[in-house]
Amino acid sequence: MPGLLAQIAGPRVPPDELARRPARYATPALLFAVARVLLLVSIFFPYWHMELVAPQYPDGLFLTAYVNHLDGDVKEIDGLNHYIGMRPLDEAARVEKSLAIWMIVAMVLFVEGAMFVHSKWAVLLAVPAITFPAFFIADLHLWMRRFGQGLDPSAPLSASVKPFTPTVLGEGGIGQFRTFAELGTGMWLAIGAAGMIVVAFWFHRRAFRPLSVAARRAAEVPA
Amino acid sequence: MLGFNRQCAVKVLALASVAALLGASADAMAQETRRERRSRTKEVKPIELSPAQVAELTKVANERKLTVDDLLAASKTYMPSGRHDDYVLFSSGGQSGQIFAIGVPSMRLLRSIAVFTPESWQGYGFAGEGDAVLERLNVNGKAVPWGDTHHPALSETAGDYDGQFLFIGDKANARVAVIDLRDWETKQIVKNPLTVSDHGASFVTPNTEYVVEGGQYATVLGYGYAPPEEYKKSYRGMVTFWKFDRAKGRIDEASSFALELPPYWQDLADAGKVASDGLVFINSFNSEMATGGVEQGKPPFEAGVSQRDTDYLHIIDWKRAERAVKEGKAKKINGFPVITLDVAAAEGILHFAPEPKSPHGVDVSPNGQFIVVAGKLDPHVTVYSIDRIKKAIADKKISATDDYGIPVLDFDAVKEAQVELGLGPLHTQFDDKGYAYTSLFLDSAVSRWTLGGDYAKLHAEEPWKLVTKTPVQYNIGHLCAAEGDTVSPDGNYLISMSKWSVDRFLPTGPLLPQNFQLVDIAAAGTTMPVLFDMPIGVGEPHYCQMIKADKLKTWTTYPEIGWNPHTQQLDPRAPKQGKEGVVRDGSQVTINMTAIRSHFTPEHVEVNEGDEITWRITAIESTQDATHGFCIGGYNINLSLEPGEFAEFKFVADKPGTYPFYCTEFCSALHLEMMGYLHVKPKTTTAMKAEPAAKP
Ligand SMILES: [Cu+2]
Numbered sequence: 001m002p003g004l005l006a007q008i009a010g011p012r013v014p015p016d017e018l019a020r021r022p023a024r025y026a027t028p029a030l031l032f033a034v035a036r037v038l039l040l041v042s043i044f045f046p047y048w049h050m051e052l053v054a055p056q057y058p059d060g061l062f063l064t065a066y067v068n069h070l071d072g073d074v075k076e077i078d079g080l081n082h083y084i085g086m087r088p089l090d091e092a093a094r095v096e097k098s099l100a101i102w103m104i105v106a107m108v109l110f111v112e113g114a115m116f117v118h119s120k121w122a123v124l125l126a127v128p129a130i131t132f133p134a135f136f137i138a139d140l141h142l143w144m145r146r147f148g149q150g151l152d153p154s155a156p157l158s159a160s161v162k163p164f165t166p167t168v169l170g171e172g173g174i175g176q177f178r179t180f181a182e183l184g185t186g187m188w189l190a191i192g193a194a195g196m197i198v199v200a201f202w203f204h205r206r207a208f209r210p211l212s213v214a215a216r217r218a219a220e221v222p223a
Numbered sequence: 224m225l226g227f228n229r230q231c232a233v234k235v236l237a238l239a240s241v242a243a244l245l246g247a248s249a250d251a252m253a254q255e256t257r258r259e260r261r262s263r264t265k266e267v268k269p270i271e272l273s274p275a276q277v278a279e280l281t282k283v284a285n286e287r288k289l290t291v292d293d294l295l296a297a298s299k300t301y302m303p304s305g306r307h308d309d310y311v312l313f314s315s316g317g318q319s320g321q322i323f324a325i326g327v328p329s330m331r332l333l334r335s336i337a338v339f340t341p342e343s344w345q346g347y348g349f350a351g352e353g354d355a356v357l358e359r360l361n362v363n364g365k366a367v368p369w370g371d372t373h374h375p376a377l378s379e380t381a382g383d384y385d386g387q388f389l390f391i392g393d394k395a396n397a398r399v400a401v402i403d404l405r406d407w408e409t410k411q412i413v414k415n416p417l418t419v420s421d422h423g424a425s426f427v428t429p430n431t432e433y434v435v436e437g438g439q440y441a442t443v444l445g446y447g448y449a450p451p452e453e454y455k456k457s458y459r460g461m462v463t464f465w466k467f468d469r470a471k472g473r474i475d476e477a478s479s480f481a482l483e484l485p486p487y488w489q490d491l492a493d494a495g496k497v498a499s500d501g502l503v504f505i506n507s508f509n510s511e512m513a514t515g516g517v518e519q520g521k522p523p524f525e526a527g528v529s530q531r532d533t534d535y536l537h538i539i540d541w542k543r544a545e546r547a548v549k550e551g552k553a554k555k556i557n558g559f560p561v562i563t564l565d566v567a568a569a570e571g572i573l574h575f576a577p578e579p580k581s582p583h584g585v586d587v588s589p590n591g592q593f594i595v596v597a598g599k600l601d602p603h604v605t606v607y608s609i610d611r612i613k614k615a616i617a618d619k620k621i622s623a624t625d626d627y628g629i630p631v632l633d634f635d636a637v638k639e640a641q642v643e644l645g646l647g648p649l650h651t652q653f654d655d656k657g658y659a660y661t662s663l664f665l666d667s668a669v670s671r672w673t674l675g676g677d678y679a680k681l682h683a684e685e686p687w688k689l690v691t692k693t694p695v696q697y698n699i700g701h702l703c704a705a706e707g708d709t710v711s712p713d714g715n716y717l718i719s720m721s722k723w724s725v726d727r728f729l730p731t732g733p734l735l736p737q738n739f740q741l742v743d744i745a746a747a748g749t750t751m752p753v754l755f756d757m758p759i760g761v762g763e764p765h766y767c768q769m770i771k772a773d774k775l776k777t778w779t780t781y782p783e784i785g786w787n788p789h790t791q792q793l794d795p796r797a798p799k800q801g802k803e804g805v806v807r808d809g810s811q812v813t814i815n816m817t818a819i820r821s822h823f824t825p826e827h828v829e830v831n832e833g834d835e836i837t838w839r840i841t842a843i844e845s846t847q848d849a850t851h852g853f854c855i856g857g858y859n860i861n862l863s864l865e866p867g868e869f870a871e872f873k874f875v876a877d878k879p880g881t882y883p884f885y886c887t888e889f890c891s892a893l894h895l896e897m898m899g900y901l902h903v904k905p906k907t908t909t910a911m912k913a914e915p916a917a918k919p
Contacts, residue, residue, distance in 0.1 A: 058305075076846045079820055083893070156821075156893055 010118030011211040024207045031200035032115045036108045038193035039129060043067055043104055045186030047136060048168075052077065054177045063089070065140065066186065067100035084175070085155025092143040107132060111197060118208040123201060130194045133187060141168040296754040300741065302329035310705055312718060312769045313375045313389055314739070319762025320370035322391060322402065327705070327716050327769055330741055330757040338400045338409045339370025339393050346852070346863035347409070350872035355789070359412050362396050363446065371395040374425055374491075374766040378469070382429040382496040382591075382710035386774035388472065390434045392424025399425050399436050399465055403472050405778045406865075408788055411473050416557040417444045417461050417481055423492030423505055429710075433464040433541065434474060435494060437505045441486030445557035451514045455626070460484035461561070462492070462505060464541055472791060480548045480560040482567060485627045486512055487535060488528065491584050491650075496710055497591035499609040504594050505537040508581040510625075528581065529600060535575035535631065536585065536596055538612060543572045568628045574616060575625060577634040578605055584650035584701075588659070589710050592676055593639060597648040597661055604648050604661055606687070608639035608676070640687040644670045649700060650766075652707035654714030656747050657681030658690065660707070662699040662719065668692040669702060669719050669742055671751055682747065691749040695719040695740050696727050696756070701766040704744060708768065717742040719753070720764055728758050736760040779847045781867030788868060797841045797869035800824075810834050812876075818851045818864055819843040820891040823884070826899035832879040832906045839871045840864060852887025855901055861887055879905035 013025055048065040062072040070089055078088045107129040114125040144166040151163050161175055172179040183191075272280070284294055302308060308326030311333065316323050320340030324333040339360065341348025348356040348368060360368045370393030378388040389402040397415035402408065415421060415436060423437020441458040443449045449457035466478035487507035495502035513527025521527070544562055547553065547570050553560035567573040579601035586595045594607040612632065614620075620636040647665030654660070657678035661670045671693075673679070675686030684690055701720045705713035724738040736758035743754050781788070785797030798815035803824040806813040812834045817824050818841070830836060842851050842864035853870075854861040857878060862870050885898035 073846075079844075079846075083821075083891075156896075 008117065008119055008121045010121070010208055011215045012118070013208075013211065017211075024203075028200045028204035028207055029115050031196050031203060032111050035129065035193040035196040035200065036111050038189045038196065039104060039108055039111075039132075042186040042189035042193070043101060045189060046071070046184030047186040047190070048140060048181065049184050050179055050181040052177045052179050054175075056176075064184065067104065067136070068097045083155060083157045084161040085152030085158055086147055087150070087152075089147075092147060093139065096139060103128075104132075118204075119212060120205075122204060126197045126201070130197055133190045133194055136187065136190070137168065144168055292752065296743075296752065299743065300328045300330065300755045302326070302331070307772060309772055310716060310769045311772050311775060312703070312739075312767050313377065314720075314759075314767035315372040315375055315391060315765045316761060317373075317763035317765060318369070318371050320368075320372060320393070321762065322372065322375060322389070323759070323761070323764065324407070325739070325757070325767075326772075327718070328741055328754065330739065330755045332757075334407070335761070336402060336407050336409065338372060338391060338402065339368075339396075339398065339412070341368050343861050344863065345408075346861055346870075349859060349861040350870070351858055351860045351874035353873045356409075362398070362414055367396055369395075370398060370400075372762075372765070373422065375768055376425040376427045376434065377768050377770055378431040378467075379427050379429055379709065380431070382500075384706060384709055384768070384770045384774055385431075386770060386776060387469070388431070388467075390425040390427065392421050392436055394420055394422055394424075394439065397421040397424075397436070397438070399434055399474065401434075401467075401472065401474055403791065404775055405791070406781070406788055407777065410789070410791075413465060413474050413476055413479075415463055416446075416559045417463065417561065418442055419446070422490055423462065426492045426494050426503070427467075428494045428503070428541065429496045429500055431467050431469060433479075434467055435492050435503055436463040436465060437489045437492040438462065438484070439488060439490065441488060441509075444483065444561065445559075451516070454486060454514045455512050458486040460486050460489045460507075462489065462503070462537075462539065464544065480544070480553055480562065481556075482539060482544055482562045482572065483564050484537065484573075485510075485564065485625065485629070489537065490582070493585050493587045493594075493708070495587055495591055495594075495609070496589075499587060499591040499594070501540060501542040502609075503537075503539040503541050504585045504587065505539065506578065506582050506585045506596060507534045507537060508583075508599075510534045532580055533577040533634075534580050534582065535625070536578045536582075536594070536607065538574040538576060538632075540572050543570055547572065564627045564629065568630070571616070573629050574612075575629055575631040576607060576612065576637045577622075577631060579603065583648075586651040586653075586708065588674060588678070589653050589712055590677060591710075593674065595651045595659060595661075597651055599647060599649060599664075602646055602648065603641040603643050604651060604659075604672075605638060606640045606642065606675075607637050611637045611639060640675060642672050642687050642689065644672060644689050645692060650702055652702055652704040652717065653712045654704055654707065654744055655681075655712050656714055658714075658744075658747075660702060660704055660717060660744065662702045663692070664698055664700065666692065667697045667699060667721075668694050669699065669717065669751065671744070691751055693742060693751040693753060695721050695742070695753060696723075696738060697725055698722040703767045703769050705769045706771065713771065715743075715745045716769065717744045718767060718769065720767065722763070724756075724758060727756055731760065737763055739764075780845055780849075781865060784843055784845060784867045785841050785869045786867045794869045796839055796871065798839050799841070800843050805829070811837070813837045814839065816840045817843045818853065818886065818897075820849060820851075821886075821893035821897040823853075823886070823897065823899050827902065828899065829902045829904065830876045831904050832876060834876045834903075835873070836876055837871065837873050839869070841869045842866055849890060850888045851890050851897070853884060854887045855882050855884045857882060863888070876901075876903045879903045 046064045050063040052061040064071040074089055110125040111129050114122040148165045149163045169181050308329050310327040312325040312327050314323045322336040326333055337345045337347035343349050348354055372391045373394045374392055376390045377384040391400050397418045397420050399413050400409050401411040403410050418438045419442050420439050421436050422439035426435040438461045441460045443457050444459050461481050461484055463481040466475045468475045488509035490506040490508055492505040509528040511528055511530045515524040517523035547562055548560055552566050553562050578596045579598050581600045582596045583599040584597045592609055596605045615632045615636040620633040621630045622633040623631040644661055645663040645666040647663050649662045649664050651659050651661045657674050658671050659674055663670055671690045673682050673684045673686050673688050679686040699719045699721050704717040705715050719740040721738040724735050727738050739757040740753050741755040743752050783793050785793050787794035798817055800817050803815050803817050812830050814828055844866040849866050851864040882901040883898055
């Protein structure tokens with residue numbers, strides 16, 4: 001077993017090698033660190049915005065999604081949605097919202113762990129953080145589709161507003177409303193973090209692969 | 224790890240910050256795009272008329288028989304949809320008992336504010352039999368649900384409008400009301416305990432320390448009785464200083480006081496400011512102390528009160544008066560502290576200055592230097608200077624003492640100038656160019672004249688001279704320039720409050736509207752055109768004040784859901800969503816209701832005949848203009864439930880039956896469905912059985 005663990009952890013850097021080329025080994029670590037910071041900071045920024053425009057709302061209505069809560073004119077939008085039989089927005093993604101902060105903290109810890117793994121297995125630890133933005137959008141889309149399709153058929157306006165799938169990015173429409181949805185700062189930070197992790201792996205590979213290769217060769221060719 | 228080189232760290236950090244910046248700016252750009260999308264429709268580029276457009280405009284003008292001046296006037300006043308006015312005019316509504324808010328320069332009525340008269344749209348005075356508003360409108364235990372609103376006064380800070388509160392007097396019943404300009408609702412009405420009618424209300428001191436209520440027709444103070452033969456001995460005038468508590472937004476009646484005045488029929492008032500801060504000026508017009516009696520062959524009042532050549536300008540030192548009250552020198556009349564005339568004379572609180580007989584308005588110039596008294600029966604305005612007044616008091620330049628021991632200052636010692644303007648000068652306002660504007664009732668004109676002193680350098684003309692007159696239609700009473708009675712008038716718009724409209728509008732039966740005319744006073748010299756006529760078909764307004772719209776910090780919805788507008792705070796009694804229901808305690812029934820588009824909860828309310836009902840409703844709305852109404856037919860109940868508002872009303876369910884209640888505001892597409900039933904179960908069910916139809 002220790003052999004397997006050692007294999008996963010990859011080769012350690014000999015002190016003289018580290019002293020000779022410190023930047024080579026520090027770069028991936030630093031990039032991972034920055035990605036972690038970006039991901040953590042993103043918690044405090046909106047991930048997604050939607051503006052709803054209708055004649056009687058000249059200033060528009062706004063809906064803002066953070067990883068763990070919704071903000072903006074939720075009450076008013078819910079109030080309007082009850083006419084078409086849509087469930088209150090807060091009922092969506094309850095589990096995701098309650099776990100989001102812990103999930104992000106876990107992703108950050110995994111990425112931190114990836115820093116100490118000097119083999120290709122490190123990628124596995126970073127997969128959640130890299131795929132998180134896509135996962136968020138997909139989840140949002142699924143919930144919106146579920147809510148839009150699951151309209152209460154006994155609602156007052158069910159005759160004029162049929163089940164629909166709200167547009168998760170870009171321009172859409174429902175009833176007298178035009179909707180404009182776009183990514184928020186938090187999402188951009190998370191995407192930045194994901195991008196940075198990918199870049200980090202390029203440096204990671206450049207730094208540690210030669211060590212692994214050397215180690216393997218050393219094992220194959222007896223001295 | 225510890226030894227990585229600095230250059231690399233900098234590179235990586237730079238990369239990270241670039242990424243973060245990219246993200247943030249992409250977001251900012253997206254926000255920007257969003258904002259642009261909305262504002263694009265409002266953007267207006269400077270216009271240039273093409274020959275074809277000039278031809279079109281000319282054609283329309285000629286078809287509608289408009290002059291070039293008319294076109295200019297229209298373009299100075301027309302407001303495209305969605306564009307907001309520069310000023311708000313708060314006007315008395317006269318006998319309507321209301322206040323009107325009008326946008327300037329468009330002269331569009333924005334809304335009325337119910338003050339002394341119940342008003343059903345605002346739900347003012349229609350909360351059933353125990354309505355708190357109706358109780359507030361009682362005068363000495365009698366319901367007096369109307370008022371003759373005369374002079375609105377915006378609250379001031381350092382002599383300038385601060386846009387926080389509005390006061391108005393009810394001449395008929397000597398009451399003063401306080402309106403909170405956050406929600407534009409009447410919050411308080413105080414009844415003067417001394418006198419029956421007033422006229423010099425309301426005027427505020429420069430920091431709204433006091434709201435001044437000057438009386439009008441002398442009576443026996445404190446609602447006493449004396450025959451007219453005892454007029455001189457027993458009848459008195461008065462001025463009341465209502466202490467205003469700005470933090471509470473209420474008049475503090477317990478800290479207020481009055482000053483006894485001779486029975487000279489006090490008229491308009493104005494508070495001194497800057498140079499004259501600490502003083503209040505009030506005109507009078509019956510120093511003859513005439514008691515009328517045309518039915519006994521005596522001279523009627525109209526002749527009797529106009530016999531002497533002069534009346535008295537009252538010069539009141541309210542700071543000294545305040546001190547005298549604190550020192551316990553006031554006596555109580557009807558439980559209210561009053562400084563009597565002997566104390567006023569001894570303490571130097573009250574001086575008189577002669578003024579040409581029966582004047583009307585008294586108005587203090589923006590710098591507080593000059594006090595302008597308009598002649599009414601005299602074609603002049605008489606201007607007093609505060610320096611001269613102060614010097615005359617210090618030097619004891621006393622020409623006489625009146626019958627009540629009040630010193631009368633020497634007229635020539637206090638007079639600065641007299642300016643002949645025309646017939647029937649009534650009221651004066653000011654601009655920022657060294658001009659004064661006086662309404663001429665008999666001439667039906669607005670006059671512009673030059674001020675002297677420090678103002679002389681602001682204009683090119685000779686000081687204390689008439690510059691021009693603009694005819695108005697007709698019989699102008701008060702006038703009002705933009706912030707024209709503050710320390711810093713704006714000098715662009717002026718309203719002529721013309722009392723008669725005669726032929727100006729389509730006939731509306733024998734009762735005609737008043738005419739508010741917008742006058743452009745922006746250009747100096749003799750140009751002063753009328754731009755717009757606005758009919759006022761609700762009561763006869765007296766005075767108005769015009770405030771820069773951006774000074775008003777108006778709430779667009781109540782700050783929190785469950786807000787009580789009477790206390791201006793969140794009310795713990797306000798029913799919450801999910802906690803609605805009917806609570807019964809014997810025959811006491813409390814209904815906790817919420818209103819939201821488009822339903823009330825609960826929708827069925829069952830009570831028994833004779834139950835005492837406490838009905839509470841919260842409007843669970845936070846969107847601008849999402850107002851609900853609530854009425855119960857037959858029980859005289861109609862409320863206006865503005866977004867977030869909490870209301871409570873009480874009544875006895877003494878009429879059995881089934882009563883639909885519904886939302887009286889068109890709140891939503893399902894507004895008609897926003898209803899429910901109040902079921903009042905009769906005591907004995909047999910009584911409710913339908914009578915069998917009588918057979919022929
Ligand atoms: Cu409604």
